[in-house]
Amino acid sequence: MEYNFQEIEKKWQKYWLENKTFHTEIEPAKPKFYVLDMFPYPSGAGLHVGHPLGYIASDIYSRYKRLKGFNVLHPMGYDAYGLPAEQYAIQTGTHPAVTTEKNVARYREQMDKIGFSYDWDREVKTSDPDYYKWTQWTFIRLYNHWYDLNAGKSRPVDDLVDIFRSLGNADVRASVTPNWYNELSKKDPAFSQDWKGVFTATDWASFSEKQRQEILMNYRLAYLSEAMVNWCPELGTVLANDEVANGFSVRGNHPVERKMMRQWFLRITAYAQRLLDGLDKIEWSESLKDQQKYWIGRSEGAEIHFPIKDSELKLNIFTTRPDTIFGSTFMVLSPEHDYIEKITPLSHIEAVRAYIGEVKNRSERERMAEVKKISGVFTGAYCLNPFNLKPSPIWVADYVLAGYGTGAIMAVPAHDSRDYDFAKHFRLPITEVVAGGDISESSYDAKDGLMINSDFINGMQVKDAIKAVIKRVNEMGIGKGMVNFRLRDAIFSRQRYWGEPFPVYFKEGIPYVLDDSELPLELPPVDAYLPTETGEPPLARAKNWKTKEGYPLETNTMPGFAGSSGYYLRYMDPRNQQEYFSKEAVNYWQNVDLYIGGDEHATGHLIYSRFWNKFLFDIGLAICEEPFKKLVNQGKIQGRSNLVYRLKGSNTFVSYNLKDQHEHIVMHVDVSLVDNDILDTQGFRNWRPDLADAEFILEDNQYVCGHAVEKMSKSLYNVVNPDELIMHYGADTFRLYEMFLGPLEQSKPWDTNGIEGVFRFIRKFWRLYHDEENHFRLSDGAPEAAELRILHKTIKKVQDDIERLSFNTAVSTFMICVNELGELKCSKRAVLEDLLILISPYAPHLAEELWQACGHNESITRARFPVFKEAYLAENSFNYPVSFNGKMRFQLELPVEMQVEEIQKAVLDAVESSKWLEGKNPKKIIVVHKKIINVVV
């Protein structure tokens, strides 16, 4: 074969490995560039053609940047903790580390075959004690810090203790668990029922160690707390909010329940505002930023205290529409609200308790399914509008959530659709306070119109009224302006084996963190990977799972996102035994310049990483506030399934265009048995024993299959494995084709048919450098103007395309270039050597091979990207398209330097013009230099 890719690719992959071509060190004289892929979870199935898409793009970009003179950090590793290996361990007893190791080896082998330019000396695995030591180390720091709202950053808990000791906590503004003192006063009689969590230095001195620790826990950034969590019985673990969708686990799709449990949390809410603000400073897609904005869910409004009739209590509500306070005709508490028992009169208590019982027994999923079902109960108590003391009834309903705001609302049916439906259902009054809508059929929710029926804000615009009410509320001391976030603290413990152990032990029930010198706290062996009989996590099975002193260690493990939150930092200095990463390394590499990966991580990894990084920034480790400067989401590659049509109750299959003449059942067929939708009928018979005697009803002597675009999945027989394609066409063709498929960010179906075209191109490219006998041959003559024009046109286009990550159009550009050079029979070294450098990021093996044949003895990686020179593109005439009234009619070749008046004259003189002018005088002739001429008739 003329172009022996198998030999060439093996040769260069070996060369790169042996010569450590992509080994990277800090080079202060060179500008740095950090290109990162989202590291994969090494699953047992190996890579399919969808996985490498982003890796190929980032590899091209990395290689391009190197040619441009940058010192490029381009590492790869494995997000090695994950559910499948653990599930497999439960079934077979095989240690997840063994399974993971095997899968990692397979991933590595597959990636090597594609010719990536990773610096493998920097590989990290999250399950490696050398790595997770620093995950545990960061956890200890999180535990030992609190968020000071005055300083706007995290500070050591030791500082906080100093403040408590000398001043108490009255002046501390910290990010704390809301109403944390309620919990404490409930279980510790030393704190009274109406204690509001404020204490003096003297109080602090009088507290016991246990009391102090319990108070401090509410300030820590990593804290243990009793809370309503997502419990997945099938997986035997709790899950974070982003790991649950529609009441089912994202992994495995098992039902999820709400349950009160004591768990570790990360106080990510402390960073809510900064996570939001940071989005304006990074180059991410709008849709991804929007997803994060929505997830963080900032809303501005006010907290207002409503006096309760015949009671000392005041009901605290949160609203984003304080302007509508005079339209509030009832109040609603969430079923979990503390006040329910306190304010409900005996006459109503039975009904209220019955309702709450009913609500509690409904699972999360039932609640979701019944969103439209309106339910609630009147408590018998009344609230007074704090401005005019008008009473309104207090209800309990499950459409108000305990976890958001204060768990209580003032209902304004005229201007909130949920309140409106509720009011209609229970025949409660509806008072219009914003003019401009029609509230006879539905509420008027828009923040637009003039206030009516509203006392001191009558006649104001909504926006002004909001401000006016907040101002008045503040003055009267009945509330304050407030910002609320939808973001919840992240549940950080999992009841699983295969994860990072917490560096935590318990002394008299109080958690303490280990000393740094005890790290890494290694995952202990266990006899089985299941919970214990008493329902404790698998780590409780480990022998001697306690500290040297004999204190029991935490048996939960950390979640998947723990290890992936800071891995990009560890890559900067992955073998450092003393530090997470050195100052020198982080000062040089700073943060990730380009991050490529899937957008399924929008509200998970990408939020946690930003939080993790901001925390490390606060404590002086990271030097950039944002970890990922630019982020691109590659689209998914969907499968293209093939379908066959089986006649009902027989083993006869009918071809696609004849199928409607018969009663048939649609069946998926393995795509490897199909070429261009034509079935290999013999292969089909051999596919499965039950098909051995299959008969076919053919059209034009062929069996034509149907097709469908679906997700790539084993069960749909549409998985395309890169190994086979690489065996058949080579890695360079594979790389080019993945890029040629379409824009990086777009989802698109995989279609193996088109790969032939790219393969043809590669061979054509090869032939440019060889004579008919396949002997390498370049000529040293001076290139002609036409040849240089083609080269420089290509340099410019390819460079622009890579810069804006438009890899598919760059491939087209190469094709055009080779077509044109081929036509000129160009074999000039001066042109073809530069072309090799241009294509080397895309087809590195081919480029290296030909580069060496050109006589270079250093890798093409060390070459410099050719410099585009405008002068070569200069032409002295331009072929103007001439339009009449905007319709292109003919072309006219004119000198480039020709002036507008001359061009106008030339157009009118052109023979073709008379036909379109129809004897009339043109109104106007528009000339856009080197673009177009338009004649208006």
Place this chain on the structure above:
RNA sequence: GCCCCGGUGGUGGAACUGGUAGACACGCAGGACUUAAAAUCCUGUGACCAUUGCGGUUGUGCGGGUUCAAGUCCCGCCCGGGGUACCA
């Protein structure tokens, strides 16, 4: 419901800042080379009308608008994909 993204030939897609719509490929049709096949090369290929020749009409989901000029900008819809959901 709300928020994003998208809709262009038989197919994947191109047209970046309004300026020749369909680049580059796939597929298909015809042809050359060959005993034959593979490989390679050449020609054609949005639709419709006309083909003896030139050519003409129409065309980027639909309906309007702005402009000398709209796939691109504006307004109103339709459809598909993703996110999110009693968040007050």
